[in-house]
Amino acid sequence: MSRRRRVYEGKAKILYEGPEPGTLIQHFKDDATAFNAQKKDTIDGKGVLNNRISEYIFTRLNEIGIPTHFIRSLNMREQLVREVEIIPVEVVVRNIAAGSICKRMGLEEGTPLPRSIIEFFYKKDELNDPMISEEHITAFGWATPQEIDDMMALTLRINDYLTGLFYGVGIKLVDFKVEFGRLFEGDQMRILLADEISPDNCRLWDVETNKKLDKDRFRQDLGGMVDAYQEVARRLGILFENDPDNRPGPTLVKSD
Ligand code: TMP
Numbered sequence: 001m002s003r004r005r006r007v008y009e010g011k012a013k014i015l016y017e018g019p020e021p022g023t024l025i026q027h028f029k030d031d032a033t034a035f036n037a038q039k040k041d042t043i044d045g046k047g048v049l050n051n052r053i054s055e056y057i058f059t060r061l062n063e064i065g066i067p068t069h070f071i072r073s074l075n076m077r078e079q080l081v082r083e084v085e086i087i088p089v090e091v092v093v094r095n096i097a098a099g100s101i102c103k104r105m106g107l108e109e110g111t112p113l114p115r116s117i118i119e120f121f122y123k124k125d126e127l128n129d130p131m132i133s134e135e136h137i138t139a140f141g142w143a144t145p146q147e148i149d150d151m152m153a154l155t156l157r158i159n160d161y162l163t164g165l166f167y168g169v170g171i172k173l174v175d176f177k178v179e180f181g182r183l184f185e186g187d188q189m190r191i192l193l194a195d196e197i198s199p200d201n202c203r204l205w206d207v208e209t210n211k212k213l214d215k216d217r218f219r220q221d222l223g224g225m226v227d228a229y230q231e232v233a234r235r236l237g238i239l240f241e242n243d244p245d246n247r248p249g250p251t252l253v254k255s256d
Contacts, residue, residue, distance in 0.1 A: 011037055012050070012200055024083045025074065028054075028196070034219040036128050041218070048076045049229040050198035055079055056238050057162065057197045064161055066154060068193040069181060084181025084194050087143050090121040090129060091151055093159045094175040098203050098216075101175075104131075110210065116159055118152055123179070150191050151180050158193070166204060169235035171213060174203035199229050 005017040007024060011033040016025040028047035033040050051073070058070035069081040094117045097107040101119075120137060121129045137143050143151070155178055166173045178201075181194040195201075199214040206213060212220075213228040233239040 012047075013196070018080060018083070022083050023071065024081050025078050026081045026196075027078045032200075032215070032218050032225070034215065036125055039219070043218070043225050045226050046200075046229060049226070049233055050196060050200055051077050051079060052238055053229070053233055053236065054196040054198045056236055057165075058193070060165065061158060061161065061193065064157075066158060066161075066193055067190060069183075081194070082183060082192065084183050084192055086123075086179060086181045086194060087147065087151070087191075088123040089132070089137055089142055089151070090123050090177050090179060091155050092119045092121065092175060092177045093117070093155050094119070095159070095163065096172065096174040096203075096205075098174050100131075116156065118155060121177075147180075147182075147191060154180070154191070154193060158197075162197070162202075165236075167207070170207045171232065171235065172205045172207055172210075174205055176202035199232055204232060 004025070006014060007017055008015040012029055012031055014027040014029065016027060018024045028051040030042050030044055030047045031040065032043045032046060055070065055073045058068045062068055062070065069084055071080040071082060073079050094101055094113055097105070097111040097113060098109050101107060101117075102109050120132050120134070122132045122136070122142070123129060134145075134148055137148055138145055158178065159173070159176075162176070163173045176197065178193060178197065179195040180191050182189050183192050202214055203216060204213040205211065211228075212222060213232050215225070217223065217225045217228050230239060
């Protein structure tokens with residue numbers, strides 16, 4: 001591969017300089033981490049699946065008018081995206097209690113929430129991404145009140161759309177995390193959905209059995225992480241291109 005300038009390396013992805021100004025290449029690694037990288041492993045095939053699933057979801061979201069950084073897929077592990085200034089706030093939306101909200105609020109996993117709840121976390125590994133309020137975001141200047149409103153409105157639209165999309169393939173969207181970035185065009189600025197949406201940053205449960213089809217399989221040592229991600233891709237109807245066992249058979253080319 002040609003030498004490209006690495007702009008940023010995170011736990012699951014690398015960003016390289018893109019072919020044109022204002023673009024980046026987002027590369028999905030096979031690395032899996034949890035609990036702020038205290039738990040680490042390499043899961044063969046995870047990057048390819050997350051690239052495919054995130055590409056599919058961002059494409060659908062673009063189609064319904066959610067502005068995103070996604071431009072196009074480049075190969076099995078990489079996509080071309082717009083370079084944005086990432087807002088250092090992780091926006092989580094929850095429909096069913098799971099993960100950290102259970103500990104914080106003393107809820108049993110699986111309890112439906114009275115309505116979808118948005119939470120904010122400060123994106124700062126050194127501090128373990130602490131939970132924050134709108135007050136912290138505006139006081140420390142991480143985003144303006146208008147930007148917070150925009151992020152919340154977009155997140156709720158994404159939640160409504162994805163809840164339906166996943167429900168249609170027998171999956172409950174329990175919760176997910178998104179990140180946004182600022183795109184500057186002349187003297188205009190707008191907010192775009194950035195990062196990725198994949199089973200790494202969603203909780204996805206089978207509608208019938210509540211089987212976990214997401215990164216909790218890794219966090220909780222349940223095993224079968226790639227199988228679960230493949231199952232998500234298969235149900236979304238996007239697996240066959242990457243699955244050697246599932247490719248359409250060879251086509252007979254007639255010579256006469
Ligand atoms: P939590 O229950 O651990 O707060 O996670 C809520 C959602 O956010 C869940 O779908 C997993 C996702 N998430 C990330 O994408 N990155 C993170 O660093 C954390 C802690 C959670």
